[in-house]
Each structure stands twice: as structure tokens, then as C-alpha cells.
Amino acid sequence: GAVVSQHPSRVICKSGTSVKIECRSLDFQATTMFWYRQFPKKSLMLMATSNEGSKATYEQGVEKDKFLINHASLTLSTLTVTSAHPEDSSFYICSARDELAGGAQNTGELFFGEGSRLTVL
């Protein structure tokens, strides 16, 4: 099946620094990728929808200047947590849809990355 690679899997940084997380679709193209955040014992919370070649669409309450998303190509989206603080510590997961397999309705299967554990000291 299709694979989504997420890097790094773990990152520890000092407060005030910026951290970039990459999400790559390895064997399929994805016009759209999704970024989620997950708190312990909670469900996945959609942060934003990343659109190739255009601005991301952020969910209500998510600071777009804090969480910068760039979808540079059909296989790569990045999430940059700017000026990270301890409250940004969380598990971040990306997903992408295999759009070619989804046909005209774009109903292709969703694939998820392995997630990135961010710890801000």
C-alpha cells in the first residue's frame, strides 16, 4: 500500500526555537495533505488542510502564524512550529489521500505518517 513518511519522529527543542516537520508521500501524489495534532488519550484534532501550490486552510482556533504550512510539491508538505513553547508539545501526524486511486470523486484511501513527537523544554 501507499506510504507516507514523516520526519523527524521525535524532536526535543528549547523554548523559542522553530521546528520543521516533513510529510512525504512516497509512491503517490497528493494535492491535499492534512495535519493533525493529538493530545494524550485524545482523538486526532485536525489543524489544517495543506494544498499544493496555495495557502493552507486552517481550522478555527489554530494560529496560522504559529503553525506554518508549506506544500511545495505534490509529494511534500511541511509544518513549522514557530517560536515553540512548552504548550506546543504534542504528537503531530500528517495524512495524505491517494488521489489517483480515488477517481473523479477523489475518494482514495487516506494514509497516515508515523507521527512526530515534539517536546519543547
Add this chain to the structure above:
Amino acid sequence: KQEVTQIPAALSVPEGENLVLNCSFTDSAIYNLQWFRQDPGKGLTSLLLIQSSQREQTSGRLNASLDKSSGRSTLYIAASQPGDSATYLCAPDSGGYQKVTFGIGTKLQVIP
């Protein structure tokens, strides 16, 4: 707005038992529904995808059914094994650029 509920929230069973996980969703205008498993500290692994035109889908010991009109799906796990211990999530999907909503899932523990 899609809302997803999964029952039970947690389940502990002895190895070898057959079990059923339930998922209900409020917006039946979906193209497909996926079941995922999530191991602690990991991403989501896709288990099964059921298209809206299908009633069920099978993969090995897993069988998922979909009743789109009533907003329900079930995941049946046969002959459970300790390796099945994980959190199971269902995801009704409206396709395209529509966001996918998750519930909190069912945390399954299979006891050897």
C-alpha cells in the same frame, strides 16, 4: 458537521474471543469509511476501506460492515490475539478536500 462516536471506549478480552467494535456517525453523505488502528505513540495504520456502495469488506480476521443510511459501521475481529491490542478508529470520509473527523476510538486490550 460530522460527529463520530465509538462504543465501547475501552474493551478488554481474553485471547481467542471474537469481538465487535461499533462506530456511528451523524452525516451519512460519505463516499467511504476507513478503519484504522493506532499503536501507542505511533501513527495510524489503515485496516479496511469500505466504499459507500459496499456493505462490507474483509481482510484476514477483520470484517467491517457499513450501513450508510443509518450512520453505522462495525468492525468484527475474529479470534483475537494479543497483537490486536491497540486503539481502533473509524473515519467516515466525504472525499476530496473534505476533512475527515475522528472519534476517540476504542482501546482494545487482548489478554494472553
